[in-house]
Amino acid sequence: MNKVGETTLVLDLSALEHNYKYLRSKIAPETKFLGVVKAFAYGSDMVAIAQKLEELGADYLAVAYASEGVLLRQAGVKLPILVLHPLAANFDDLIAYCLEPSLYSRSILNQFLKAAETQKQQDYPVHIKFNTGLNRLGFSQVDVDFIAEEVKRNASVKIVSTFSHLAASEDGSERAFSLEQIGSFKKSSKALGEKLGYAPMRHMLNTSGIINYAEAQFEMVRSGIGLYGYGNQAEVDASLRPVATLKTVISQIHEIEPNHSVGYNRAFKADKKVKSATLPLGHADGIGRQYGKGKGIVIINGKKAPILGNVCMDMIMVDVTGIDCKEGDEVIVFGPQKSAEAFAAGANTISYEILTAISQRVKRVVKC
Numbered sequence: 456m457n458k459v460g461e462t463t464l465v466l467d468l469s470a471l472e473h474n475y476k477y478l479r480s481k482i483a484p485e486t487k488f489l490g491v492v493k494a495f496a497y498g499s500d501m502v503a504i505a506q507k508l509e510e511l512g513a514d515y516l517a518v519a520y521a522s523e524g525v526l527l528r529q530a531g532v533k534l535p536i537l538v539l540h541p542l543a544a545n546f547d548d549l550i551a552y553c554l555e556p557s558l559y560s561r562s563i564l565n566q567f568l569k570a571a572e573t574q575k576q577q578d579y580p581v582h583i584k585f586n587t588g589l590n591r592l593g594f595s596q597v598d599v600d601f602i603a604e605e606v607k608r609n610a611s612v613k614i615v616s617t618f619s620h621l622a623a624s625e626d627g628s629e630r631a632f633s634l635e636q637i638g639s640f641k642k643s644s645k646a647l648g649e650k651l652g653y654a655p656m657r658h659m660l661n662t663s664g665i666i667n668y669a670e671a672q673f674e675m676v677r678s679g680i681g682l683y684g685y686g687n688q689a690e691v692d693a694s695l696r697p698v699a700t701l702k703t704v705i706s707q708i709h710e711i712e713p714n715h716s717v718g719y720n721r722a723f724k725a726d727k728k729v730k731s732a733t734l735p736l737g738h739a740d741g742i743g744r745q746y747g748k749g750k751g752i753v754i755i756n757g758k759k760a761p762i763l764g765n766v767c768m769d770m771i772m773v774d775v776t777g778i779d780c781k782e783g784d785e786v787i788v789f790g791p792q793k794s795a796e797a798f799a800a801g802a803n804t805i806s807y808e809i810l811t812a813i814s815q816r817v818k819r820v821v822k823c
């Protein structure tokens with residue numbers, strides 16, 4: 456039996472390469488590709504993933520916050536980095552590390568112009584975010600004149616792209632809404648380009664957008680979850696390979712007698728003889744309480760072992776009744792053998808959440 460010493464997130468860069476090439480095959484060769492590496496590259500290893508994407512020929516990277524971009528620069532990543540959700544408090548860092556802000560409101564635009572001017576920047580690359588229906592971040596169509604006027608009389612910045620984000624790209628029943636968003640984005644970008652006298656590149660598609668609305672790829676696409684091996688649709692999942700495998704090990708096995716209980720609050724009570732295995736993995740590692748009481752299922756020697764009772768901070772106990780296993784045996788929480796999407800579905804959530812939840816305490820091992 457393959458033994459692992461501790462809880463480990465194994466990252467398979469050959470799977471990342473496969474997914475990158477698959478997603479690239481869905482768009483035109485001239486369309487640029489932005490790899491989204493926010494949140495530690497969806498809970499994996501931001502630097503290792505960014506460096507691999509750089510090597511594979513990605514054109515751009517994106518993070519959510521400036522601090523994430525700073526980590527990439529400090530690791531020597533050279534690709535242009537779009538910061539999706541910059542805050543005015545971080546503008547000086549952002550400029551110092553050559554990170555490119557998404558400007559999404561009048562006040563954030565004005566504050567960035569001021570920062571760029573103060574720092575004597577010229578043609579500093581910025582991106583204009585349009586809200587087309589997600590109602591999260593972004594300018595509306597009526598702001599076009601304002602944006603153009605502010606940017607034209609200030610030589611410190613240059614708009615390199617306009618972008619927007621689909622609210623339901625994976626949801627076929629919202630096709631009409633997505634098409635409306637695409638139409639609105641096209642209109643705003645065109646109007647802004649005309650006012651500026653140049654045409655910034657445009658991008659709108661996330662992973663499911665690439666799959667379902669390839670006609671709206673414009674000059675660039677932005678993929679996150681697909682790079683990590685998940686496509687929000689079973690047919691897409693079948694073409695992708697999970698990058699991350701979360702493994703752990705059996706620390707101890709107990710024989711539980713009828714009427715005895717397992718874990719805090721005695722949340723599992725045995726009605727027959729049960730064999731339990733204790734694993735060094737808990738809610739502090741990212742396995743939330745919602746996975747308790749059978750909602751989370753791990754794989755031990757090819758067999759399913761559901762979580763018994765409540766998830767503890769540093770441990771879970773799983774039901775290994777009838778499974779041939781011993782202390783020291785390997786446990787798979789998710790990976791190619793059992794997808795993170797399937798693991799998450801047990802607790803009514805999605806791959807994005809379980810992947811990004813895996814805490815920094817869990818050791819990362821990068822496999823080339």
Ligand SMILES: *Cc1c(COP(=O)(O)O)cnc(C)c1O
Nearest residue numbers: 491620661662677678679680681
């Ligand atoms: C996170 C994010 C993405 C990536 O979406 P996926 O569904 O993971 O491909 C793209 N664009 C924006 C604006 C995002 O916030």
